[in-house]
Amino acid sequence: MAQPLVKKDDDRDDEADYSPFLGIEKGAVLQEARVFNDPQLDARRCSQVITKLLYLLNQGETFTKVEATEVFFAVTKLFQSKDTGLRRMVYLMIKELSPSADEVIIVTSSLMKDMNSKTDMYRANAIRVLCRITDGTLLTQIERYLKQAIVDKNPVVASAALVSGIHLLQTNPEIVKRWSNEVQEAMQSRAALVQFHALALLHQIRQNDRLAVSKLVTSLTRGSVRSPLAQCLLIRYTSQVIRESSTNSQTGERPFFDYLESCLRHKAEMVIFEAARAITELSGVTSRELTPAITVLQLFLSSSKPVLRFAAVRTLNKVAMTHPLAVTNCNIDMESLISDQNRSIATLAITTLLKTGNESSVDRLMKQITNFMADIADEFKIVVVDAIRSLCLKFPLKYRSLMNFLSNILREEGGFEYKKAIVDSIVTLIRDIPDAKESGLFHLCEFIEDCEFTYLSSQILHFLGNEGPKTSDPSKYIRYIYNRVILENATVRASAVSTLAKFGAMVDSLKPRIFVLLRRCLFDTDDEVRDRATLYLKVLGGEVTVGETETDANDFLFGSFDVPLVNLETSLRNYEASEEPFDINSVPKEIKSQPLAEKKAPGKKPTTGLGAPSNGPVSAVDAYERLLSSIPEFAGFGALFKSSAPVELTEAETEYAVNVVKHIYDGHVVFQYNCTNTIPEQLLENVTVFVDASEAEEFAEVASKPLRSLPYDTPGQTFVAFEKPEGGPATGKFSNILKFIVKEVDTSTGEAEDEGVEDEYQLEDLEIVPGDYMRKVPVANFKNAWESMGPENEQVDEYALGVRESLAEAVSAVINILGMQPCEGTEVVPSNSRSHTCLLSGVYIGNVKVLARLSFGISGPKEVAMKLVVRSEDPDVTARIHQIVIES
């Protein structure tokens, strides 16, 4: 363990203030612990020594194995003393030492004796200690006593047993689940705390049984729950039940809503809060339902307690994301919080106001924020900057004052993350608000004149290279760019050279002058800078030809690099030098999709920043590809196109847990069955899945790879491969049976019997659907991608989707069927909206890029209609996407 930051500083001059632990040393205390072995125990002295040991442990001191064992054995001697104060210390000390399994046995009998003692408090404490240090085998021995303890007359004993149950449920669920009747009885206890603990345990035992939870909630919401804590738990469970049940479609009423509303009038603040928060988090909450909750939260905004103010403003901040209008009533209270002593509260208040404010209040708000920004830390500033970006996208007409604000704060002091957030915001505004482009680019140019962050400078230069040549007067940017070549470090200089070259390539009138500048770079001290300058001069000057036209040359020099760098790195590492050259097309292009910044929790980095979308962690696809290519049977299938998310083929908590991953190749599919054996008494051998493909006519089984052995709780995989027609769109249904040889295992020795029995286990069916041939690939800017794809292979059609539960449900259903990546956060449908447009992108098998624009509308009786516009690189694929919608 880490050493304490600062040990207690002991050399004080002030006599009266010296520490009782002055000069404490581990060795000396361990020596003192020998008093535990005295035949005549001095309880007071022993307590003092234990206090010293506790002090050492609490300061981060550690005992070696030998020391801990020695102290532990000495402490067990103290059970002989009848002194209650000392006994209490002994209980604590044993827990702190957390002895190993072979040592536990020494105290078990003493603790068991205490567990059956007539003194209630011995019973309670012994239960806590035993449950803390016990393992599964001992637990079965003491289970009988624990069950009795749960219904003990003494509430302390009952609570001790119940709380122990909550902890033991993590490690020994099957044992604790047997206590359900006793726990139910404890629920009726008159002691408030017992009821609270019993409720928590009962819910945990039954959490997978929706019906039981619903019954529990129904009975308790009618009855009286005594402690406010239990009331809070009940509110949480109630909102869970509400989430899982649907609204009464006739009256539009929500079950249990009355209960939540009544809790808003409870006398305990925590209950009021819990209820208010539960109401604001209801899915599809209406403004009528929100009003009472917002009213109580508004009262808390002016509470004298910072915690309550924080909780209220945090909740309202969340509400403002989905229902800004509902929160506007609180704006006046919120504005007074901007000057709150607590910066967390002030920041939340500001960001909430930025969400709820209307166009006319923007200027006043910006003035207030300017004063506020000076005295908060960077992490809070980032939150504010993100909120301002969203505000500007909402009120594009106000871009002037918001852009000015951003450029002002860009000039002030700040760390990298903060500056990056500002730059990202300006870039987003430039992209989305055409009027803001020129002034935004100018602010960025000013910034790089005095920017200490190499990363930001290079990113801005890259962005300038893309956007600058398209402005009305590109030449005015050249000065800023060339200054970088003179003044900066090699990395920035190299970026500046590339940017200059882009201007040269895209603006003919500037070309001769750019060439002069690039030639000067040929004498740079850094080789990368020289290399780039040489390459650009040769290619742009026409001395070397790349491709056939000028466009080809530009593509070669500046085209986007559509392979994620992480994937490229992995592929290059896997590549072994041979006759065959490395093929960049073999690099998988799938990256983990990331939702848009606006939906993310504050503090995370936005993805709508500069350049290409940032690469997520190495995707599961890489791991799959490595796994599959290591199996000789599948090596000849070519490049893996897509791997699906695991599909469960068994219910939760069955004997064998199996899920399947569908791997799609051009001419094959491979099913990877991930199996887990959850029975300790069994060893499975020769595990295979028998697949019946009679409902999938186009598929023919070609290979199967059994799993040799599947021991308890160690997942393993078996594979089945099918041949199918090249490309799409073969679909079908497969039924699966798990076959294996089962052998009994002696759990005490872990040895399996020699003889086994053949057995099989029915799994759920599995389907290959059209969406399996589509890979989710996000595009950074949908509008650009859509326009560059062009209308040649466009197909438009309208569809009636019939009566749906809601617009959001219809949108997500279509997204799922198509299996494409929603872009720019358009998969989220604002509640109560009557129409919605959703943008999707993807790559169809055969590496054909596809974009789709879906417009939905919903009528009074919930009839949903959809207009689907598809563009792709291949007219057949465009038609096929429409076919998918028609067929499903």
Added chain:
Amino acid sequence: MILAVLFANTDGNILVERFHGVPAEERLHWRSFLVKLGAENLRGARNEELLVASHKSVYIVYTMLGDVCIYVVGKDEYDELALSEVIFVITSAVKDVCGKPPTERLFLDKYGRICLCLDEIVWKGMLENTEKDRIRRLIRLKPPVEP
């Protein structure tokens, strides 16, 4: 889960620290983070005034009791409200043991008692006992008086 309960003196020296479910290598980071937070905000705070902060998905409620700074860190169901309940129990139990808001010396004099109180209040990262009278009896192994 209550991730941490930490007591420090005004100079930032640790008096008691108890972590639950925090990996050993992250504890040092938490300790310095909390002490820094206290140094920046607790100076000039009223006795027992609750301050609150959140860091990623974790909540922190902290206060000053006499000469002792108390920090409680939690996540999930232990949000700022639940933590303020926890810290209220802790401060009232400490005051009960010490008889008044403690000086550092008084706190260390009553160290053993305070450890026992904490043991009654937080049990492996969950709030257990909440009433100071009950806790006072429990740490002496006396059965509480039920209302």
